[in-house]
């Protein structure tokens with residue numbers, strides 16, 4: 001797709017994973033055919049930026065020659081550690097594969113919205129509950145089996161609990177209905193009652209249903225799974241890495257004989273197949289290369305879109321403003337809230353609400369408190385005032401926070417009017 005810095009290529013590995021050598025091929029190709037910037041998106045897709053039309057064939061060849069299979073058709077997403085996460089109720093990948101095969105085998109292809117997404121989540125510590133999807137299947141434990149809870153159009157519209165033998169036909173029925181509504185129809189457009197009736201034959205409501213879910217684990221850090229295996233999570237700073245840094249990291253992964261790389265939602269990647277000592281060595285290198293390596297890295301709590309120079313719609317250099325926020329207002333980045341920096345009201349980096357959202361505007365920046373990038377802002381500042389505006393927000397938390405209180409709780413207690421006043425004081 002065309003963006004402010006040229007063409008952008010987005011891809012998802014067909015198998016959900018890459019070897020370190022395969023990802024290194026992509027990094028080298030991003031340098032050669034693009035502008036050397038790679039991104040992992042909030043949904044865990046890989047993006048190569050800055051290509052011209054003439055470069056695309058070269059990148060495609062490099063991907064083909066490396067034997068990297070790329071997922072095509074409707075997006076079917078599973079958690080980044082699917083099949084590895086020992087807290088999972090079930091590995092969701094066989095169901096994802098069965099659904100893809102069933103869609104491919106249909107006599108007449110379904111015309112679905114290009115951005116339609118289906119999440120199939122086996123649960124576990126690295127679940128996808130906070131990722132929006134048109135259709136979501138979540139594994140739940142029943143008395144003596146596993147069933148799949150179907151939700152539509154977001155995270156909060158459960159519609160049916162499907163027996164695992166009926167889940168693929170059930171999903172196909174929902175997809176067929178979406179296709180009859182036109183190729184722009186999304187999960188949120190479906191009528192809940194109609195779908196409930198349609199799925200009644202394959203749905204059941206057993207007793208003893210267990211639905212408890214903890215918040216998903218942050219990606220960055222050294223994780224020990226219940227079976228003792230070590231997984232290294234590395235985050236890309238502000239969703240991006242330069243090809244040289246990523247190549248250096250992947251060479252070390254190859255040298256240490258890492259088995260697999262999984263792209264992860266939240267702009268990160270997991271390195272699998274290292275023992276604890278080797279993972280710690282690689283973590284040290286990742287830190288020196290500027291990657292996020294720890295759950296308490298303040299950069300974990302800033303969501304940025306591409307920003308000026310990379311998106312034609314942008315009115316904010318989001319990555320530069322992110323660095324200003326880290327320097328001027330570390331008090332905000334204690335992990336209790338997200339600061340969303342959006343180049344325009346579209347809010348690509350975080351479609352859902354954030355406690356603090358800064359939106360690029362023609363004459364400066366607009367601050368939204370507890371909302372999305374598209375809602376009416378509470379305060380404004382010009383470009384020269386941004387550092388001081390965030391310094392005042394940081395001071396507001398520092399000076400008003402009770403002992404042990406989080407930044408989020410403090411700001412909630414103070415209210416939008418105090419927050420807006422502090423921001424505009426800058």
Ligand code: SF4
Nearest residue numbers: 305311314343344348
């Ligand atoms: S939010 Fe706006 S500026 Fe940022 S990437 Fe999306 S369209 Fe571009």
